[in-house]
Amino acid sequence: MDPSPDPIIEIFNEALGLASSERAAFLEGACGGDAVLLQRLLDLLRSHEGSEGFLDEPVLLLRGGDARVAPIGESAGDLVGRYKLIEQIGEGGCGVVFLAEQQEPVHRQVALKVVKPGMDTRSVIAQFESERQALAMMGHPHIAQVLDAGATDAGRPYFVMELVRGKKITDYCDEHSLTLRGRLELFVQVCHAVQHAHQKGIIHRDIKPSNILVSTTGEGMPFPKVIDFGIAKATAGQQLTDKTFFTAFEMLIGTPTYMSPEQAALKSVDLDTRTDIYSLGVLLYQMLTGAVPFEVRELFNAGLDEVRRDILEKQPLRPSSRLKSLSTGDLEKVAERRQLDPARLSKSVRGDLDWIVMKALEKDRSRRYPTANALAMDVLHHLANEPVNARPPSAAYQLGKLVARNKVLAGSLGVIAVLLVSSLAVMATLFAKEQEARRRADAEKRTALTMAMKSKRVTKVLMDMLVSVSPGVAMGRDTTILRELLDKTDTRITGTLDQHPESEAELRFALGMGYREIGDVESAERMLKRSAELYRKVSPHLDRELGTVLNRLVFLQLNQGKIVEAEPEVLFLQELWRSWPDKEEQEVSKSLEALAMLRWRQGQLGEAEDLMRRVHTWRREHLGATHQDSITAMGNLASILYAGKRYAEADPLFHQVLTESEVKYGPDHPELSGPIWNLFTVSIASGKTAEAKSYLSRVVELRRKYLEPSHPHRADAIVRLGDMNVSTGDRAEAEALYREVIASGRKDPDDYVPVLKAIERLxxxxxxxxxxxxxxxxxxxxLTPAYCSSPRCVPVLKMRTEFLARAGRWREAAADAAKLIEFQPEEHEYYHTLAPLLVAEGRNEDYRKLCAEIIRRCHEPTDIFIADRMAKDCLIRPDALPDLERVALFADAVFRQGEGYDQWPLFQVLKALSDWRQMKFAEAAALAGKVDHSNPHAKVAALAIQAMAAFRQNEGARARAYLAEGDALFEAKLPKLASADLGQDWRDWIIARELLSEARALAEAGRE
Incomplete structure (x- = not known):
């Protein structure tokens, strides 16, 4: 059978959009070695090129093999509403996507999608509006957002989306050589986005790499966006549009490589969210192995029926098996892109990841993961070395599949089974032995039950003992004893309660709550995770206990900002409580509270407020106003209002929380610390400084009384009070407070944030x-010699480097910066620190060597801020350019992408300096002349470049005028070296001074 035309058309149209030099490599990869398919595409392309001039209008190859003259539509330069079209960046069967520029009320670049002329039939418009409505319903950071919508002058609908700049997820992973962990963490974010769509009642139906674009954040982290809901489908109860959207019977919708069996079965009316789970499974398969379950070339060479049959019946290889099937060269390449050797890659994928992927790819959707979050949770369990829910298919299930595929073989097995019946007589003699073994097992079971009851009693005693010495109960006591008890209990029960997991789970929960009380959140989180893991292992009848543990765990994670880790557990809690026939409303309220806190941390304040008001209302009605849970709900509601800057509404609620807490606990109880702290924060935000300082002083007094000196809450409050004393002019008190925190710090301050803050402030x-x-x-x-002998000193050493550099103590600062590079040679920031320091010190040979090292280590940075730093460091002096061409490429990339950032004047200077070093004097002068006065460091550097360019162009008078203006601005606007504080822009200060010196040297040479 001839290849199905659709794939050929897709490859043909994509090849048309490429330069001639790029087509050969693209076609070779797309055809996967299929010579017949490659030849047909080459013939089509040659025919297309040979027809140039035959038609005045552009021709597109449409599905079905027809050639149609493309109707005239929008093009670059046109205005659509308030959007100016810049260039076409995408095209589908019915719509075209443009890069556009919004004119007002804000100026920004967006993506505008509009129906093609001639395609505006009723069904197409209905499909287009369903995509627009689907996107409009979304509110997730990893889903492209709809910004606006309307219709062109010709009446064709369009909508405007945020512009997503990025690469398809598989290309991004390979180009950045992401490890397996990095790929899995990225995949989890995609799952959360898909889950959000499912919660909004939308099935994507076309999840594939090209519909997931990944960019890099300013912190260098990958950030995915799910796009193209063009064939999305609403689940039951949802309506995407009021227009009729008719999906033809037996119409294959989606991309075959990523299509679920139910899509391939042409039963679109029966699709549910689990079809996306299958596509996510294919995506994960590809991210792990570099291949898809069914080869693309195989699908291209098959007819539609064969494609469907493969998807419906053919079992894919497990990912680890697929890796083994690759050629040696291909496997080495795949492994290298994942930063592993081939043997370790196969071993890493074997087991959990095999099971997870194959569960997502189950033909029977009832055996797949029920939700995208469930899939994400299993991936997170794997990353945390916890048991995964996926398991290999049972023997019975595999046997059933075997029978379905091999009916003749099944008949033969039936005959064999008849023969086996006759052998049962032989087994009769073993029956007596089996009965005896069963009696022994029953006796052992009774013994085990007795031991378990004893274990539970011991556990209860230990839990009561832990609670009795909690800081909240044992007011004012030294918590050192409690820490020792917790640590020793942790050590003693490890490995000793393997036969009693329920007892260990209870104890781990108690230990977690104890660690939380003394401020050791890391140990608390570790204990609670272990407790949850054990409860999950034991039995479904312990769901209530598991829910209680997870409630405490997610609050701990959310308070640390671990939103990605907490989200799947929060959503699991919602499903857990809803699944109980006899719901415990108090636990339900806690799960809703956790969800509210999650939405708050995600910035979804409206939903967070609605949820928290529901929790607060229920608790006041059923538990009473003075119940601790009611007070907590009121405080959380006030905090959400505070986060929305609704201070006038938050303030009375915070006061009420304090009043009811005082009634419940008395006026001098440690529980009052939190409510008083909240009143401090809202007073600060409202500009009531004296009132805020009074509240903060009371917090410090309480925490000094009830928390040990090294407790982070105590130390943090004291640092904040020190800051307030600085602002009010009480220097002596501020200095004393900072020194108190430093003295009370742990032995090594490298991981203790309050101490680091105190050092920096003091x-x-x-x-x-x-x-x-x-x-x-x-x-x-x-920073004693002993402390500086290992990387643990880096945070404080970095702080001193900055201190010395700002003070103009170049030699000492350079020594510290060199030490930082020695400890962490991959950290680009330290090179950016050392380079200007060497220039300022006049150590030109050392500076040249450092620039060579920067170029060697700089591997095509995708972050423009890193590229800016690396290029700028190598351009400060004219005699330190080991690879000017490569540095210039970095500068060009920064200039292309940097407009709109606050650092734009500095980016302009970088490009002008790069042009100057390349002797492009006119270009350098023109660009430097465009730098405004918003950044005085940038303006001084620009004037120096203008002066040097004018000297080279024999315009001496103009050059001297620029130089004089630069000198004057340097003296008037930039800090003085004698002040001992050049500010946080000290690097740009050095660069500006160095360029002025270079310009001055040119002027002197001109006079001679």
Whole structure:
């Protein structure tokens, strides 16, 4: 059978959009070695090129093999509503996507999708509007957002989306050589986006790599966006549009490679969200192995019926087996892109990941993961080395599949089964032995039950003991004893309660709550995770206990900002409580509270407020106003209002929380610390400084009384009070507070944030107060030779480097920066610190060597801020350019992408400096002249470049005028070296001064 025309057309149209030099490689990859398919496509392309001029209108090859003259439609430069079309960036069967520029009320670039002329039939418009409505219903950071909609002058509908700049997810993973962990974490984010769509009642139906674009955030992290809901389908009860959208009977919708069996069965009316789970499984398969379950070339060479038959009946290889089937060269390439050797790659995929993928790819959708979040949770369980829910198919299930595929063989097996019946007589003699073994097993079971009851009693005693010494109960006691008890209990029960997982789960929960009380959130989270893992292993009848543990765990994670980790557990809790026939409303309220907190952390304040009001209302009605859960709900509601800057509404609620807490606990109880802290924050936000300081002083007083000196809540409050004393001019009190925190810190302050804050605040203020020797002494007291012998000193060493550099102490700062590079040679920020310091110190040979190292390590950075730093570092001086051409490419990339950022003047200077180093004097001068005065460092550097360019163009008078203006601006607007604080822009200060010096040298040479 001839290849199905649709794939040929897709490849043909995509090849048309490529330059001639790029087509050969593209076609070779797309055809996968199929010579017949490749030849047909080459013939089509040659025919197309040979027909140039035959038609005045552009021709597109349409589905069905027809050639149609493309109707005249929108093009670059046209205005559609308030959007100016820049260029076409995409095209589908019915719509065209343009890069567009919004003119008002804000100026920004967007993506505009409009129905093609001639395609505006009723069914197409209905489909188009269903996509628009589907996207409009979404509110997730990983789904492209709809910004606007309307109709062209010709009446064809369009809608406007955020512009998603990125690469398809598989290309991004390979180009960045993401590890398996990195790929799985990225996949989890995609699952959460799909889950959001499903919760809105939308099935995507075309999940594939090209519909998931990944960009890189400013922090260098991958950020995926799900796009193209063009064939999305509403689930039961949802309506995407009021127009009729008729899907033809037996119409194959979707991309065959990623299509679920139920899609291939042409039963679109029976689709549910699990069809997307299958597509996610294909995507995960490809991200792990570099291949899809069924080869594309096989599908291209098959007719429609064969394609459907493969999807419906053919069992794909497990991912680990697919890796083994690759050629040695291909496997090495796949492994290298995942930063593993081939043997380790296969081993890493075998087991959990095999099971997870194959469960998602089940032909029977009832055996797949029920939700995208369930799939994400299993991936997270694997990453956390926890048991996964996926398991290999049972023997009975595999046997059933075998029978269905091999009816003749099944008949033969039936005959064999008859023969086996006759052998049962032989088994009769073993029956007596079996009965005896069963009696022994029953006796052992009774013994085990007795031991379990004893274990539960011991567990109860230990839990009561842990609670009795909790800081909230044992007011004012030194919690060192509690920490020792917790640590020893953790050590003693590890490995000793393997036969009693329920007892260990209870104890781990108690330990987690104890660690939380003393502020050790890392240990608390570890205990609660282990408790949840054990409850999941034991039995479904312990769902209530599991729910209680997960409630505490997600609140702990949300308070640490671990939104990605907490979200699947929060959503699992919702399903857990709903599944109970006898719902416990108090636990349901806690799960709703957790969901509200999650939405708050995700910035969805409206939904968070609605949920929290429901929780607050229920608790006040059923538990009473003074119940701790009611007070907590009121405080969380106030915090959500505060997050929305609704201070006038939040303030009375915070006051009410404090009043009811005082009634419940008394005026001098540690539980009051939280409500008073909240009143401090809202007072600060409302500009009531004196009132805020009073509240904060009371918090510090309570925490000094009830928390040990190293507790982070105590230390953080003292640092904040020190900051307030600085702002009100009480220097002595502020200094004393900072020193208190530093003295109370743990042995190594590298991972203890309050101590690091105190060091930074104290040294910075001492410098401003003219006490430089005291500031040096603070650093010297911490950065001892022993402490600086390992990377643990990096946070404080980095702080001192910045301190010395801002003070103009170049030599000392450069020594510290070199030490930072020695500890962390992959951290680009440290090179950006050392390069200007070497220039300022005049160490030109060391500077040249550093630039060569920067170029060696700089692997095509995708983050424009990293590219800016690397290029700028290598352009400060004219005699340190080991690879000017490559540095210039970085500068060009920054300039192309940087407009609209606050750093735009500095990006302009970088490009002008790059042109100057390449002796493009006119271009450098023109661009430098466009730099405005919004950033004085950038303007001084630009004037220096203008002066140098004018000197080279023999315009001496103009050059000297630029130089004089630059010198004057440097003196008037930039900090003085004598001030001992050049500010956070000290690097740009050095660059501006160096370029002025270079321009001055040119002027002197011109006079000679």
């Amino acid at each position: 040294t910075s203020n001492l410098k401003q107060w003219g006490k430089l020797e005291e500031a040096d002494a603070v650093f010297s007291g911490i």
